Amino acid sequence: MKKFILLFSACLLLLGCNNSSNKEQSFLIKTPVLERPAGQTDVLELRAEPLPVVRVAFIGLGMRGPGAVNRITHIPGVEIIALCDVEQKNTEKVNKMLEERGLPKAQEFYGDTSVWRKVTALPNVDLIYVATDWKSHAKIGVQAMNDGKHVAIEVPAAMTMDEIWALINTSERTRKHCMQLENCVYDFFELTTLNMVQQGLLGEIIHGEGAYIHGLQPYWDEYWKDWRMDFNKTHRGDVYPTHGLGPVCQAMNIHRGDKMNYLVSVDTKAIGNPAFLKKRDGQEVDNFRNGDHTNTLISTENGKSILIEHNVTSPRPYSRMYQLTGEKGFANKYPVEGYALSSENLDASLTKNHEDLNAHQFIPENIRKALMEEYKHPIVKDIEEQAKQVGGHGGMDFIMDYRLVYCLQKGLALDMDVYDLAEWCCLIPLTEISLDNNSAPVEIPDFTRGNWNRVQGVKFAL
Ligand SMILES: NC(=O)c1ccc[n+]([C@@H]2O[C@H](COP(=O)([O-])OP(=O)(O)OC[C@H]3O[C@@H](n4cnc5c(N)ncnc54)[C@H](O)[C@@H]3O)[C@@H](O)[C@H]2O)c1
Numbered sequence: 001m002k003k004f005i006l007l008f009s010a011c012l013l014l015l016g017c018n019n020s021s022n023k024e025q026s027f028l029i030k031t032p033v034l035e036r037p038a039g040q041t042d043v044l045e046l047r048a049e050p051l052p053v054v055r056v057a058f059i060g061l062g063m064r065g066p067g068a069v070n071r072i073t074h075i076p077g078v079e080i081i082a083l084c085d086v087e088q089k090n091t092e093k094v095n096k097m098l099e100e101r102g103l104p105k106a107q108e109f110y111g112d113t114s115v116w117r118k119v120t121a122l123p124n125v126d127l128i129y130v131a132t133d134w135k136s137h138a139k140i141g142v143q144a145m146n147d148g149k150h151v152a153i154e155v156p157a158a159m160t161m162d163e164i165w166a167l168i169n170t171s172e173r174t175r176k177h178c179m180q181l182e183n184c185v186y187d188f189f190e191l192t193t194l195n196m197v198q199q200g201l202l203g204e205i206i207h208g209e210g211a212y213i214h215g216l217q218p219y220w221d222e223y224w225k226d227w228r229m230d231f232n233k234t235h236r237g238d239v240y241p242t243h244g245l246g247p248v249c250q251a252m253n254i255h256r257g258d259k260m261n262y263l264v265s266v267d268t269k270a271i272g273n274p275a276f277l278k279k280r281d282g283q284e285v286d287n288f289r290n291g292d293h294t295n296t297l298i299s300t301e302n303g304k305s306i307l308i309e310h311n312v313t314s315p316r317p318y319s320r321m322y323q324l325t326g327e328k329g330f331a332n333k334y335p336v337e338g339y340a341l342s343s344e345n346l347d348a349s350l351t352k353n354h355e356d357l358n359a360h361q362f363i364p365e366n367i368r369k370a371l372m373e374e375y376k377h378p379i380v381k382d383i384e385e386q387a388k389q390v391g392g393h394g395g396m397d398f399i400m401d402y403r404l405v406y407c408l409q410k411g412l413a414l415d416m417d418v419y420d421l422a423e424w425c426c427l428i429p430l431t432e433i434s435l436d437n438n439s440a441p442v443e444i445p446d447f448t449r450g451n452w453n454r455v456q457g458v459k460f461a462l
Helices: 002-015 065-073 088-100 116-120 134-146 161-174 188-198 224-234 242-251 272-281 365-374 384-390 393-410 418-425 427-435
Strands: 054-059 078-084 107-109 127-130 150-153 178-180 205-213 260-267 294-300 305-311 323-326 329-332 338-341
Touching: 054 065, 054 116, 054 393, 065 078, 065 088, 065 393, 078 088, 078 116, 088 107, 107 116, 116 134, 127 134, 134 150, 134 161, 134 224, 161 178, 161 418, 178 418, 188 242, 188 323, 188 329, 188 365, 188 393, 205 242, 224 272, 242 305, 242 418, 260 427, 294 427, 338 365, 384 393, 418 427
Parallel strands: 054 078, 054 127, 078 107, 127 150, 150 178, 205 305
Antiparallel strands: 205 323, 260 294, 294 305, 323 329, 329 338
8 A cells, every 4th residue: 555655656746736826837848948048138129231222032942932032133232142942943934934034043052962152151241041951941040040030931030949949049049031922921811800909809818829731742743852751741730830820829918928838739540641741652652640630729828729720731721720718709711711800899980780709600791891901011012902913822922022021121120030930930859759658738938038028919010
């Protein structure tokens, strides 16, 4: 009996649940915060010297990169200095596009996976724009800043905690911008909804949902050297969380008044991608790591919850979910865009018929349209038409590039900083840890190293 009691107490101690009311002692897999190097300060609201003309070099010109070059050509005050890809045919194709548009040809760099080092070292470049495969993002980002350049990196910008901390430390030391190119925060519905949230229409947001649900079967064979399938094959967890998480974090003011504290993940077994590979390659794949569907729940300091899902194989309609539950209202983007509002929260001038305003269902279409017009985000107003014309996922990609260039030209803080990058990317390594430990809660570190509450609210500088 004595032996049993001893064993039981030891188990409790091991689990750390001997005092479940004490947050510090409850079971949580700790995630270390790297000590800030001496003499370094944070880059919250970092502003750099204005660049009336932004000179850009692009690295990575596969499926995604050429569209970015095209979009940037529509923004005044930008020069395209260099184009870089491992494959010569990719740099040539994009330079031909520039020529056909009557623009100066850019210097081409190609031939191997290290040639980009010559590009980050160019003396006549201000911004390095990276759209390579995931594993090369952070390495290029760190070197770009060390070479004195601002850097914008496609999603996800970093895949490991080491890469995340390297980007943060380099941005803090060099005082160079390091922005993740998270386009989904600029989609029209998300931007309008963010404006509604900031003006209090939905009340305090208590729960948010986001996702990347997109069957990639038509694209798997197009990725350079199968990099994306390889990453999924070898990594469990949410390997592509930023499209779902980014807009929710902005609506919840993460590291601008709130912070994410911990996550737990639950996934399914892998069926879809192994079946795809068996059909394609004629071989069984053992130990495919990434489950078909991964769910992650996050808890925040201010008592809010976030649900993020990942599924790139099931035959489902595309969805980023984007759902916000507030004390006075609700927003939902997929599969149908809609808002529900508590009736006392509606401007009577919007409708004469209060019978229409039932908080248990979406508000009627005419009222939704009127509301979306009224709450259109200020950064969209001037460029909406051009964004729709130039395109890129319906225009949001253009708004992202436009904002990046606008803020660099004016020397303003960028819309997204390196801590957003860190928070949105850290789900990749941390969900893997949770899943490999029977869905144990894993701590999400404070990447600002103590300053998450200094800036209040997400701001887009104008
Ligand atoms: N934000 C979005 O909506 C969105 C959409 C699609 C892709 N992406 C992201 O864009 C990035 C690129 O995706 P993709 O679909 O174009 O992949 P891709 O495989 O088509 O293109 C990657 C390109 O990078 C090049 N490359 C790889 N390593 C390189 C290196 N060391 N130096 C120079 N070039 C190198 C390859 O030759 C290839 O042309 C990924 O991070 C992806 O997640 C984002």
